[in-house]
Structures are given as C-alpha cells and as structure tokens.
Amino acid sequence: MAQEKEVVLMKGNEAIAHAxxxxxxxxxxxxxxxxxxxxIETLAELKPWETTGMQVVQAESELASxxxxxxxxxxxxxxxxxxxxxxxxxxxxxxxxxAGAEVPGVFINVQRxxxxxxxxxxSQGDYNxxxxxGGNGDYKVIVLAPSxxxxxxxxxxxxxxxxxxxxxxxxxxxxxxxxxxxxxVVLPPFKPRRTDEEVIKECPWASTGKPKNRERVVIxxxxxxxxxxxxxxxxxxxxxxKIQENEVRFEQQQMDxxxxxxxxxxxxxxxxxxSVEIAREQGIKxxxxxxxxxxxxxxxxxxxxxxxxxxxxxxxxxxGQMVQDVRLAVNGAVPVDQFGRLxxxxxxxxxxxxxxxxxx
Amino acid sequence: MYACSDPQPPNLGGSxxxxxxxxxxxxxxxxVLSMGKILAYSGLMEDKEVTWxxxxxxxxxxxxxxxxxxxxxxxxxxxxxxxxxxxxxxxxPSLEKFEPKIKPGGILIYDGFGxxxxxxxxxxxxxxxxxxxxxAEMKNGKVFNMIVLGGLLKVAPVVSDKGVEKALYKTLPExxxxxxxxxxxxxxxxxxxxxxxx
Numbered sequence: 001m002a003q004e005k006e007v008v009l010m011k012g013n014e015a016i017a018h019a020x021x022x023x024x025x026x027x028x029x030x031x032x033x034x035x036x037x038x039x040i041e042t043l044a045e046l047k048p049w050e051t052t053g054m055q056v057v058q059a060e061s062e063l064a065s066x067x068x069x070x071x072x073x074x075x076x077x078x079x080x081x082x083x084x085x086x087x088x089x090x091x092x093x094x095x096x097x098x099a100g101a102e103v104p105g106v107f108i109n110v111q112r113x114x115x116x117x118x119x120x121x122x123s124q125g126d127y128n129x130x131x132x133x134g135g136n137g138d139y140k141v142i143v144l145a146p147s148x149x150x151x152x153x154x155x156x157x158x159x160x161x162x163x164x165x166x167x168x169x170x171x172x173x174x175x176x177x178x179x180x181x182x183x184x185v186v187l188p189p190f191k192p193r194r195t196d197e198e199v200i201k202e203c204p205w206a207s208t209g210k211p212k213n214r215e216r217v218v219i220x221x222x223x224x225x226x227x228x229x230x231x232x233x234x235x236x237x238x239x240x241x242k243i244q245e246n247e248v249r250f251e252q253q254q255m256d257x258x259x260x261x262x263x264x265x266x267x268x269x270x271x272x273x274x275s276v277e278i279a280r281e282q283g284i285k286x287x288x289x290x291x292x293x294x295x296x297x298x299x300x301x302x303x304x305x306x307x308x309x310x311x312x313x314x315x316x317x318x319x320g321q322m323v324q325d326v327r328l329a330v331n332g333a334v335p336v337d338q339f340g341r342l343x344x345x346x347x348x349x350x351x352x353x354x355x356x357x358x359x360x
Numbered sequence: 361m362y363a364c365s366d367p368q369p370p371n372l373g374g375s376x377x378x379x380x381x382x383x384x385x386x387x388x389x390x391x392v393l394s395m396g397k398i399l400a401y402s403g404l405m406e407d408k409e410v411t412w413x414x415x416x417x418x419x420x421x422x423x424x425x426x427x428x429x430x431x432x433x434x435x436x437x438x439x440x441x442x443x444x445x446x447x448x449x450x451x452x453p454s455l456e457k458f459e460p461k462i463k464p465g466g467i468l469i470y471d472g473f474g475x476x477x478x479x480x481x482x483x484x485x486x487x488x489x490x491x492x493x494x495x496a497e498m499k500n501g502k503v504f505n506m507i508v509l510g511g512l513l514k515v516a517p518v519v520s521d522k523g524v525e526k527a528l529y530k531t532l533p534e535x536x537x538x539x540x541x542x543x544x545x546x547x548x549x550x551x552x553x554x555x556x557x558x
Contacts, residue, residue, distance in 0.1 A: 007404065009404045009410065009412070034416075034417070120416070121417065176416070181412060182411070182412035183410065183411050183412075183436075184409065184410060267439075270437060270440075271440055272438075277437060348438075348441060349437075349441065350442045
C-alpha cells in the first residue's frame with residue numbers, strides 16, 4: 001500500500017477504494033457497473049480483509065448491495081456501496097428505508113447518461129434524484145459533489161462523518177469524468193476501524209446485542225400509528241433543517257470583481273473553470289460558484305451572489321436540474337440561464353463560454 | 361479547503377509557465393491509453409500537475425481510442441478540452457477528428473503508416489513519425505507507442521527522458537523492469553526518426 005503523504009496518480013474510482021480502506025470502513029458491498037467498476041476491482045486487488053479487516057462483498061444485485069449496507073450500518077458499522085445511475089435507481093428502496101430508520105451509510109453514484117440503461121458516458125442527470133431523496137417519502141440524503149480525484153478520496157471519510165453525525169445516508173454524487181480520469185492525489189492517512197466497544201459507545205441506537213440493563217433497539221422505518229409517524233417525520237425535518245444550517249459547503253473562484261457568475265458542480269465545475277479562464281481572456285468579468293454540498297444546497301450564498309452580479313449561468317450535464325434550485329435561491333433578482341449537454345455528451349469549455357455570451 | 365476559498369491568484373500567462381494540452385488518438389490496442397499514462401506518470405515524477413482523461417468504453421475493444429493528457433506547472437482546470445496544443449494521431453479517423461481542433465501554432469504528429477490523406481493545415485507545425493516501420497525494424501510491435509512518445513518529447517519536451525525512465529520503474533511491476541532498457545531505446549529511436557513535414 002502507498003505510504004502516507006505520498007502523491008500518487010490514480011483514477012477517481014481507485015481513489016474511492018483506497019480512501020475507504022484508509023478511513024476505517026468496515027464493509028463494502030457492491031455490484032459492478034460502468035463507469036464505476038474500478039471501485040470494487042481496486043478493493044479486490046488491495047484485499048483489505050487481510051489488513052484492516054474491512055469486508056468486501058460482490059453482491060448478487062444492487063438491491064442486495066444496499067440491504068447489506070443497511071444491515072451492516074444497523075449494527076453501527078461504517079458500510080458503503082457504489083454504483084452508477086441505473087444501479088443507484090435500483091437502490092432507492094433501501095436508501096429510503098435507511099433514511100426512515102435513521103441508519104447512516106455511504107453510497108457513491110458515478111453517474112452515467114440516462115434515462116433507463118442510457119449510456120455509459122458521463123452525465124449529471126441524477127441531480128434531482130439525489131437532492132430530492134430519490135425514493136418514496138419526505139426525506140433527504142446528504143449529497144457531496146467532488147470535482148477532482150483528490151475530493152473523491154477526501155469525501156469518503158467526510159461522508160461517513162456526516163452520515164454518523166446525523167444518522168442519515170450520505171451520497172457522493174460523482175460522474176464518469178471524475179471516476180475515470182487520473183489525477184494527482186494525496187491519500188488520507190490510515191484511521192483504524194472502530195472496535196466493537198467504540199461502536200457500542202458511539203452508536204447507542206445500533207443493534208449490537210442486547211445486554212440485560214437496557215431496552216432492545218428497534219431499527220425500522222415502519223410505524224403504523226399516523227400520530228407517531230407524523231412525529232417521526234417532524235423530527236426528520238428538524239434534522240434536515242439542522243443539516244441545512246450547519247453543513248453547507250461551497251467554493252468560489254474569481255468572484256471578487258465578477259459581473260457574471262457560472263454556477264456548476266462536480267465535473268461541470270472543472271470544465272466551467274476553464275470557461276472562466278477563456279471568458280476572462282476575452283474581457284468578460286465572470287467567476288465560478290461551485291456548490292460542494294448539493295443537499296444542503298448553498299441557497300443563502302447564491303441569494304447573496306445574485307446581489308453582486310448581473311446574471312447567472314448554470315452549467316450542468318443534464319437538461320436543467322440544479323438550475324431550479326439556483327432560480328429558487330435567486331428568486332427573480334437576476335436572469336438565470338442554463339446550459340447542458342445530454343446523453344453522455346460532455347460540454348466543452350467553449351460551449352459554456354458561448355452560452356454565457358448569450359446571457360450577456 | 362471545503363469552505364469559501366480565496367480567489368485564485370491571477371494567471372500571469374508568462375512564458376515561464378509551461379502547460380501543454382495533448383490529445384493522443386488511434387486504434388484500440390495501439391497503446392494510446394498507455395502512452396498517455398506513461399506521459400502523465402512522467403509529469404508526476406517531475407512534480408508537474410497532470411490529468412489523464414480517457415475516452416472510455418467500447419473504444420478499448422477495437423474502435424478508436426483517445427486520451428487527453430494535460431501536463432502543467434500550475435493547477436489544471438478542465439480535463440476536457442475543445443482545442444489542443446498537440447495532437448498525436450495514429451489513424452485516419454483520428455486525424456480527421458483532431459486536425460481541426462489544434463490551436464493555431466500548435467503541433468500535429470502522425471504515424472506515416474496509418475495516414476493516407478495527409479494533414480493540410482498551414483498554421484500548425486506538422487511532424488511525421490514512421491513508428492510502425494521502426495517497431496517492425498526493432499522486431500517488437502509493443503514498443504510502437506514508446507517510439508511515438510520519443511518523437512513527441514523530441515519536438516515538445518514536456519517531460520525529460522529521465523522522467524519517463526523514472527515513471528517506468530515506478531509503474532511497471534518489478535518482473536517487467538528488464539524491459540525498461542528496450543523501452544528507453546524505443547524512446548530514443550523515436551526522437552531520431554521524427555521529421556517535420558513542410
């Protein structure tokens with residue numbers, strides 16, 4: 001295994017696997033699908049069950065994977081899965097159960113184009129699914145959007161931390177660009193897996209075996225009494241408000257003197273960064289605002305932004321999903337346009353500059 | 361690092377800052393992706409910023425394959441580009457696709473064997489490298505991509521030969537280290553045979 005602090009060159013998907021082992025993950029349960037198969041391939045190659053004791057199981061399906069995560073996480077373990085769009089769609093049932101039962105877990109979506117089986121090429125078409133819960137009922141998952149291989153590595157631990165802090169599923173919403181590209185990355189330092197005693201102490205809600213001196217814990221999303229279920233829902237909503245208040249993450253580039261802003265996340269933000277360079281060479285004062293958390297969405301910050309600029313372009317690799325959240329935040333203060341490509345076509349930086357010129 | 365960050369320092373655009381945006385394209389199996397990988401690793405060995413972005417998918421199984429490699433002294437923004445400083449094209453479809461996408465003043469390198477209709481642009485520098493012939497002469501088809509890389513590094517010294525050698529030692533499993541001298545020889549041959557087309 002690579003030494004700590006060493007700079008290595010690897011794919012985003014490979015970085016996820018290394019980071020999982022290093023952050024004390026207890027179990028990975030997954031099913032291969034392009035463009036994220038390198039996650040399980042790398043785990044199989046690294047054989048963490050021989051070193052940290054982390055278990056890696058290739059499940060028989062995506063549905064099985066997510067319920068293995070649910071089961072392991074129900075016992076207070078750090079469990080995760082990864083897939084790509086159609087596979088994540090299959091997992092939605094398990095994810096809403098986890099959200100309902102308040103079980104923490106991490107899942108990674110290396111998005112590809114849809115709908116249906118779609119294409120294996122990159123897309124950001126699952127933004128709405130990710131940020132609106134994705135399954136049935138009123139719930140949210142915490143969504144982190146990495147825009148580099150380094151963030152692929154860094155966000156695994158962060159996703160686990162947030163998931164356990166709020167007892168809620170957390171998702172890393174990536175795509176085929178970030179999953180497949182190789183970049184320099186400094187892998188996170190090794191953190192030991194938690195011992196059984198630590199799990200019992202940190203996760204009193206987990207089913208870790210019932211001692212005589214406490215009530216049994218029940219992990220379920222089912223509650224047949226509407227009054228009790230409403231109470232539970234209100235508690236969830238309160239939790240989401242807390243997450244919205246405390247966990248917003250974003251990044252800004254060249255916004256100080258900007259007259260226009262491009263708002264983009266994930267791989268689209270990387271492409272838009274180049275668009276900003278090109279546009280500035282042509283004398284257009286534009287900056288980049290990159291939401292890092294998609295739920296909680298940086299709505300206040302974007303509302304602030306709309307007071308400083310004359311217009312906003314949302315660049316995303318879909319038909320217009322995040323633009324709805326941006327328009328809600330901007331609330332009509334300035335014009336908000338959207339540019340995207342579909343079906344696995346990734347926009348190039350100049351297309352985004354052209355779209356920006358139309359807004360101006 | 362996740363919170364609101366300071367604005368980036370301005371891009372001074374001075375001549376000291378090196379940044380090369382390169383596309384390498386050819387048939388699947390020609391070693392296009394590996395060549396890009398070796399180039400990227402070599403950049404890493406020399407402390408440069410690098411990205412390697414493949415066209416992934418069925419291309420790997422016989423169709424055309426391409427990879428975008430960016431080697432730079434400073435932070436790299438988009439791994440996906442519309443224009444390139446250098447295009448290395450190893451078959452006809454790649455030439456047709458990427459010749460128009462080279463920046464004015466940029467470089468086009470093609471392998472003489474794969475190209476029937478030659479490039480026509482006048483605002484770029486065009487090089488021919490008969491790497492296929494050279495690989496046949498060296499009786500080792502596998503060194504084809506290293507010959508091409510040698511040619512590329514001769515006309516655009518993005519990384520040094522030493523960096524390439526270090527990258528090979530770093531990335532190849534030890535049982536293949538015996539092949540490194542042959543690969544380095546191929547690199548040197550490539551540098552010898554690349555010629556400017558006027």
